[in-house]
Every structure is written in structure tokens, then in C-alpha cells.
Amino acid sequence: xxxxxxxxxxxxxxxxxxxxxxxxxxxxxxxxxxxxxxxxxxxxxxxxxxxxxxxxxxxxxxxxxxxxxxxxxxxxxxxxxxxxxxxxxxxxxxxxxxxxxxxxxxxxxxxxxxxxxxxxxxxxxxxxxxxxxxxxxxxxxxxxxxxxxxxxxxxxxxxxxxxxxxxxxxxxxxxxxxxxxxxxxxxxxxxxxxxxxxxxxxxxxxxxxxxxxxxxxxxxxxxxxxxxxxxxxxxxxxxxxxxxxxxxxxxxxxxxxxxxxxxxxxx
Numbered sequence: 001x002x003x004x005x006x007x008x009x010x011x012x013x014x015x016x017x018x019x020x021x022x023x024x025x026x027x028x029x030x031x032x033x034x035x036x037x038x039x040x041x042x043x044x045x046x047x048x049x050x051x052x053x054x055x056x057x058x059x060x061x062x063x064x065x066x067x068x069x070x071x072x073x074x075x076x077x078x079x080x081x082x083x084x085x086x087x088x089x090x091x092x093x094x095x096x097x098x099x100x101x102x103x104x105x106x107x108x109x110x111x112x113x114x115x116x117x118x119x120x121x122x123x124x125x126x127x128x129x130x131x132x133x134x135x136x137x138x139x140x141x142x143x144x145x146x147x148x149x150x151x152x153x154x155x156x157x158x159x160x161x162x163x164x165x166x167x168x169x170x171x172x173x174x175x176x177x178x179x180x181x182x183x184x185x186x187x188x189x190x191x192x193x194x195x196x197x198x199x200x201x202x203x204x205x206x207x208x209x210x211x212x213x214x215x216x217x218x219x220x221x222x223x224x225x226x227x228x229x230x231x232x233x234x235x236x237x238x239x240x241x242x243x244x245x246x247x248x249x250x251x252x253x254x255x256x257x258x259x260x261x262x263x264x265x266x267x
Contacts (some may be wrong), residue, residue, distance in 0.1 A: 001029065001059060003067045019067050021060035030056020032064040036075050038082075041205060042154050042240050046265065048084035050075055065104070076266045087263030101262035110239040110261040117198070117232045118251035119225055124218030127179075127211065132219050135174035135186055137167065146174065149186065153202035158188075166190040166199060171227055177203070177216045185212055187220045189232070196224050198234035201246075208242075214249050221250075 002022050005015045013033055021030030032054040040047040052068045054061050069086065076084045087110065090097045098108060126132060136142045143163060150158060166172055169190040177185040185203035189196050198220075203212045221232055233255065236243045 003063055019064055021056055021064055030060025030064050032068050034068050034071050039154050046083040046085050048079055048082045050086045052088050084266040085263050086266055087261045090260050090262055092257050092260050106262040106264045108260055108262055110263055111257045112259040113238055113257050114233055114235055114255045115247055115252035116255050117234055120218050120221055123222045124215055126215055130179045133176055135176045150200055155200045171196050173223055175220050185216050187216050189220050189224055194230045196229045196232050213246050
């Protein structure tokens with residue numbers, strides 16, 4: 001069995017970051033790739049996060065795993081002064097997968113979890129020199145501009161189709177936080193009936209650690225409460241201290257685990 005790279009980019013990934021496992025007859029038996037992510041806002045203690053994925057039979061997975069770890073070591077040297085973590089995703093019920101990664105020295109401490117937030121009292125105080133206003137989303141350009149701002153602030157899981165689905169829900173709000181007329185953060189929340197979910201929230205780097213996210217989330221939840229929402233949930237990455245601190249400010253109570261992320265620090 002041999003590990004090969006494609007001749008051309010695959011799904012906008014560089015050929016050297018994509019791996020094929022091929023048997024002696026030339027038949028593909030496995031596939032893997034690795035993504036380099038610089039995420040100082042989400043993980044200030046470990047800005048470089050290298051996500052990898054593996055598919056294939058048992059033999060292919062072992063070979064691909066070795067090749068991906070070797071590639072991760074190379075990518076780590078792009079910014080050797082920054083702490084780096086190699087990780088993947090796994091269904092919480094995948095016992096065999098958990099054993100595989102534990103055997104290879106990975107921890108299982110990180111997960112994508114859903115928490116319930118306590119509804120705050122009142123409208124909340126907006127910091128001095130700040131105002132809030134609904135983000136305009138009437139045109140294609142306005143919608144794309146919002147998605148671009150989210151991506152610039154490390155929120156990459158929401159695309160235009162997802163945004164359109166949220167906008168058509170009975171409860172929907174995209175709320176911007178402005179300081180001296182300049183946009184410094186936004187929150188998106190949507191739902192139906194008495195329930196809503198915080199889909200995204202960000203604060204521009206220069207305005208973080210000043211209580212801005214707390215104030216923005218409080219006002220967003222207050223607007224939803226006025227529409228009859230009594231239960232708000234949010235997805236949180238358990239390894240992200242900024243996310244954990246913000247959720248804890250609203251009495252976060254764990255509800256369920258969507259995915260676990262076996263990982264290992266490279267330095």
C-alpha cells in the first residue's frame with residue numbers, strides 16, 4: 001500500500017495537504033486531508049489548530065494517520081513560535097475511534113457542546129459611547145458582507161444558505177454593536193416558539209475583554225424575550241476559554257455533546 005498526493009488542488013486544498021491510500025492494484029482504499037487554521041480569537045492560548053480527517057479501511061487509516069501527523073509537524077513550522085494543536089472530529093458514540101486516538105496519545109477533552117443559558121433581567125446596559133442596531137440584510141451584498149465579517153472573526157461554519165434559513169425563522173435577529181458609529185461586533189440569534197439559539201457572536205479584536213460581548217448578548221436575549229422566547233441555547237467549544245467565560249456569565253447549563261475532538265498539542 002502506498003500514500004500519494006493528488007496532482008492538483010482538491011476542494012481548494014493544496015495537493016500536499018491531501019493524501020490518498022492506494023493498494024498494490026492501484027485501487028484507492030483511503031483518503032485524508034489536513035487544514036491549517038490560525039484562530040487567536042477562539043483559542044488565544046493555542047492559535048494554530050490543524051484539523052485532519054481520515055476515511056478508509058483499517059490499514060489505510062494507520063498509514064494515513066502517520067502521513068498526516070508528519071505533515072502537521074511541517075505545517076507547525078510555518079509559525080513555530082505559536083502553540084499548535086492537531087485534532088480531528090469524532091462521534092461521541094464511536095468507541096473504537098476513541099480507543100484509537102487515546103492509544104496514539106490524543107486527549108478527548110474538547111467537544112462541541114450545547115448549553116442552556118439563563119434569560120437575563122432587563123435590557124442590559126450598553127457600554128458608554130456604544131449603541132446597538134439591527135444589521136441590515138435586505139440585499140445580497142448586505143448578507144455577503146455579514147458573512148465576510150463573521151469569517152474575518154473566525155466564524156466560518158455559517159454560509160449564505162444557512163443564513164437564509166435563519167432569516168426565515170419566526171424569531172430572527174442580527175444585532176450590531178457600534179462604538180462611536182463604528183461597528184465592533186454582531187450577534188445572530190434565531191428560533192421559533194419559546195426557543196432560540198445563539199448562532200454566532202463576535203467582537204472585533206481591539207474591543208475584546210471589555211464586557212462588549214456580554215452587553216451585546218444580554219441585549220440580544222432581551223429582544224428575543226420581548227418576542228416570547230423563554231429558552232436560549234448556544235453551542236460552545238469547551239476548549240475555548242473566551243466562549244466558556246461568556247456562556248458562564250449567563251449561567252450555562254450543559255445539555256448535550258454534539259461532537260468530540262480528539263487532539264494533541266504539538267509544542
